[in-house]
């Protein structure tokens with residue numbers, strides 16, 4: 001049985017199943033979904049990412065949850081938590097992150113799931129602060145951050161360390177949960 005971590009009105013947030021790997025790889029190859037990522041992922045790279053998510057669950061007990069639509073049982077993408085491993089000044093930190101297949105955009109699913117995950121993180125998981133970050137012009141993602149009440153830490157904006165200086169996707173905004 002796949003472990004369910006939380007539910008919202010319309011979504012189930014659970015650990016990963018093998019059946020998720022195919023739609024996840026399709027989504028990671030979609031240029032629209034990957035607009036603000038340095039590159040699209042092929043099937044192997046997408047699979048390695050799921051392996052990493054699974055290791056994170058084993059180690060920390062929480063992670064980037066697979067999001068499933070309650071009504072149809074379709075895999076939608078991920079919304080969840082990740083311990084930041086990047087070389088950034090705001091470490092140690094737990095980030096909230098999301099990526100949904102394009103067909104699920106524009107229905108409020110990301111915000112609904114993100115609110116559930118944030119409440120779970122700061123409640124049941126007792127994590128004192130949650131951060132989120134993205135490319136400075138990823139307005140859809142920033143909108144989700146603001147909708148769930150995260151606050152822009154302007155002094156915390158940073159250049160993504162794994163990209164060359166001056167790369168068009170390097171400049172990131174940092175948001176934090178309100179104290």
Ligand SMILES: CC(C)(COP(=O)(O)OP(=O)(O)OC[C@H]1O[C@@H](n2cnc3c(N)ncnc32)[C@H](O)[C@@H]1OP(=O)(O)O)[C@@H](O)C(=O)NCCC(=O)NCCS
Pocket residue numbers: 032033034036097098099100101104105106107108109110111112133134135138140141144147
């Ligand atoms: C970021 C991402 C998850 C946002 O998806 P989204 O569909 O725009 O976000 P939401 O699910 O919150 O939907 C918001 C919009 O849905 C619409 N909507 C329709 N029905 C709705 C409902 N019942 N409730 C709320 N919003 C609804 C509204 O227009 C709403 O916008 P508004 O808040 O301005 O009214 C999505 O764009 C994505 O996966 N992007 C690629 C990955 C990515 O960039 N991730 C972050 C990088 S770190």
